[in-house]
Amino acid sequence: MLIGTEPRGAVEDGPRATGQEARAAARVAELERRLGDPTDEHNELSYARLLAADEAGELSAAGERALDELGLGADFVPRALGGRLERLDTLVRVMRQVFRRDVALGLGYGVTSFMAAVNVWTSGDDPQRERLARILTGGGKVSVAYHELAHGNDFVRNEFEARPADGGGFRLHGAKQVINNAERADAWVLFSRTSPAPGSRSHSVLLVERAGLDPDSWRVLPRYDAVGVRGCHLSGLRFDGTPVPGSALVGERGKGVETALRAFQITRSALPGMAVGTTDTALRTVVRFALGRQLYRRSVMEIPHARDTLSGAFTDLLTCDILSLAATRAVHLLPEQTSVFAAATKYLVPKVLTEAMHELSVVLGARFYIRDGEHGIFQKHLRDLPVLSLGHAGSAACQATIIPQLSRLARRSWFSDEPAPAELFQPRTGLPGLPYDRLTLASGRDALCATLVAAVDRLPDASPEERAVQGLVLQLVDELRQVQEASRALAPEDRTALAGPAVFALADRYAVLLAAAAATGVWQQAARDGGDAFLADPAWLAAVLHRLARRLGRRPADLPPSVAARLHEEVLRRFRERTSYDLYDTPLAG
């Protein structure tokens, strides 16, 4: 029944094993093959069919069937437990193929199961891990319920209760809202209050299986209607004294906040990169439009502003993929540091993608507003994308994770830390397993910015592009210096979510610098390796850094014209050859 590559029986590879890359590429290709060309109207997973499912408020049945056959659930399960999950960046690559077609399917079929499961992988015991692995590899779904609408990001104030009962079990009381797949999941991960005391030691994470619950004591709340991901089954759960066994407790009682925060480091690192697929499709859609449409006696692609906008969107996609790459690989390589990297990724990537979509919509003109036809997928992705920024993963919540760490980073890390290991920036190099136990809530270390600082003396300056890069890196390092000064000067009251706007702006600038640092690292490694001619060319890095510097409010010198030409050429090449607009240049079905 499963046509996916056989996941079982594998042994852990060494860190430099090439087997990982071969498996990743094969898995991505397998998904592409099965999901097919979305622009082909005869494909049951065409954009037209996916749009029709969205209009009907349903998940594409053909899509779910395909993912069932592919055994996608196993991609969320560690290899040691019989699944395929060995690397977070690979999971991103795999899921991107689903997201480029339909966010609702990516989220509705799988990602929320992954978000739930991560709690168990990081903090659960062996029986829980094995049980969950069986559910997911068997095609089942798991829901995650952090959210209570009344409390939003502030989940420490959540009221949903798991009251400790006699015999070591719990009784569930209260409601959780906006839960994906609540009514069809085999199990739910519930973030629950286990003590009435205020503060951060009063919550626990429970893995509650649906089978065996007293059916009269709980119910699924009505489904939500939303502007995006209309096919997702978003609803809620209400419990009224439902008993659950003590074995439902994931990790220690009262340690729920830590469990959740550690799980966030993984999910916040991984989710944004999956969404890169949506903007890839949006860019591809607009390139098709621009090449085909005649305006003022020429194709839209010949209009300099349009060409520039498309190259800009491609640059943004590279930036987002690079930050995602660094964050996901850091979970393996620098687990102690991932708290800020993950938050910065979750903060910056959706923001940049949303802005890129907005700019692309200007080129697409009135077509972006139409819900069906050749370009209809654009507005669907536009509506769906914001779902990634809801609740605990919202922009402000992610900034609030960064803010308390700024002053320590300023004092201890920036301009003194060691640069990140080269492997962090090599998309196709193998990685050691996920060290769930080494994730920490804050470390005060930042090897990414150290890479940027170290690059200053190492960058070549032979070509105009290289000199442009060098000038930009100097400006960005200067910016880091300013961020450092401002962070050092932060008053204690400015280190919380109650901080003023200037401090939130500081977190924003820092996130941008992390992206710039990661891009510099990726180029250095690609140039050394030389295997990917495009990535080894400094032109793209100049473009990425230039846009990031402008985002920081700087007005850097104009780039050499060759940079725009190189990017434009690459935008066209990848469109014609049907390869992805990201670091991987992945062959696509369409």
Place this chain on the structure above:
Amino acid sequence: MEHRPYRLAEEFDHYLGDPHDPGEVFSYARCADLDDREEFPADICRRFEEWGLPEQYVPVEYGGRLRDYEQVLQLVRAVARRDLTCAIGHGKTYLGGVCVWVAGSAEQGARLGADIIAGVPVSLGLTERAHGSDLLAGDVRTDDEALDDSGHWLVSGEKWLINNATRGSVLSLLTRTRPDGGPRGFSVLLVDKRELDADTYRHLPKIRTLGIRGADISGIAFDGARVPKGALVGAEGAGLEIVLKALQLTRTMCAALSLGAGDHGLRLGLDFAEERELYGRRLVDLPQARHVLTGAAADVLLHEAVALVAARAVQAQTAELGVTSAVTKYLLPTGTDRVLADLTGLLGARAFLKGVHADGRFQKLVRDHRLVGLFDGNTLVNLNSLVNQFRSLVRGFRRGTGDTAGAGVACDLTAPLPPLDPSRLSLIARHGSGMTASLPASVDEITRRAARNPALAPVAEAARRLLAVTTAVHTDMEEYQGVLTEVPPAAFEAARRYTLCWAGAACLGLWTHSTDHVRDDPATGPLWRDGLWLHTVLDRLLRRLGEPAAAGEETYEDLLGALRAARTEGRLFSLLPQRTPERQPATTGGAAGGSERTSC
């Protein structure tokens, strides 16, 4: 000060009733329902007609009540504040008529005026499926170059993505009247579908859109339709010129849609921030949330000031409307999209879910408003038309030419407006912009006032900085004044910066010319005294121009005070007083834990 356009808009708004009351025809609940079902708000439009809104679209000389464009702006804003679908669905009749107001004969004007007043929907047929904003590529044509024997044109071809194409009985149709086209190859025909042989035209299916789902956005295909010669508006071959001039009017009036959307969004954001608790405090007490909210409030006032001046400039500075309209049509839709995006961050999940908060009004608003930037010339078209005028804008700014006297009238709310003389409309502003040319004088004026009133000192300083940036922006523009065909992206950036400078000049002009007349108003006077609104607006503009901030948190705190005061006193948050029709300043209701109200 009693300002008539606001007073009449208030009357109209009260006539329409409390939008929270589901018993009203024009209620939020009804609009949400129509949106879900993609149904045209016909009964709501009838309410507008009962009140007499169509008369306001028709110039007095053609039997209507349209005397001052400022008045139409405020009336359509009142509709847009409740629902953009209704504002666009109904307001498109105004758009349909404009070509006739600009270039039609007295007889055409009188007949069209009578139709509009009788409630006949009119539409404007410009765009075609393959050509979008490229009007000269249009394929809708007359089959013969001249009239046939019986004095008719035979019209064929298809117009697509047209508001009211199906519902409209009368259509201003841009038609190719010379086979080889060109700028003199098109004419406007006022086609009356009621007079056509039913076999010679058909409607195209409703187009399903992201927002404005209830509107009639469709198309019409003609196949040898016999259109009488009297349908020609203006001269044969003058079509492009007429349409471009008509678009100057409609682009300026589009501001009403963005203003209404901004009013609505800001109100939803404020109410949510006041109710919502996070981290043990109300959201409005979290500094970052407060910053987002007050920034949005400042932008809403910025847009109001620009629209107010621009609508008055239609009559006061008619020859420069090519600049005014491009600035307005660029700045207000993009600025309002940005306000809504910022507020989306504040509302979080409630901006995404439909049934949880305030009838899902926010997400509808965001979807609906995205259309405003698209029609009647999108962002790029407007910036491009400014780039085309860089030469005269730069020269005019250096020489201080342009209609500075007209700019003064536009900015002085007590100055009577001359009637619109359409013959003064010009495709380009040949002497530059009197608005930006007036900037040095306005800066001098506020500097003088600051010498007497130290509270104005930082505002005057911001004004001086704006002048310095404006001078620098004109230097940038000079570099691109020769680029007409291969407009580089940097020229668009210069044009974008120009729109911010123009807006600053308009705001400063409005404040210096009008504050003495309005600052004593008990309701909105505090916004004007000590230049409060102007200070925040200049700060927003300077930041968007890449300059350091010009106002601190304390200024925005004062603005928040004014925003809250307007809410509790049942007023619109605006530069001039206007009461809202809500029966009580109630909460928007049921924000927290509203899962019971979700739809399935």
Place this chain on the structure above:
Amino acid sequence: MPVPTAGHTTESLTTWLAERIALYLKRRPTEIDPDVPLAEYGLDSVAALSLCGDIEDDFDLVIEPTAAWDYPTVHALADHLVAELAAQDGGA
């Protein structure tokens, strides 16, 4: 500073127009055939409106912005300008 109005000929104006239009189009003036419609060179109708500002600048002559629509080649426009300049001198 305005060029003196006296002494303009169709020829001198043709040269001036070809140079100016070449500048707009990033071409050499010799590439502009005075009898080919400007639109053929990609000077679209809205861009052509800008010519009137240049003409006013250099010749102190106020013409309709749409002149280039009604006189769509360099030759036609040059003839029109000569006539307008003559009318202006006559009227002054």
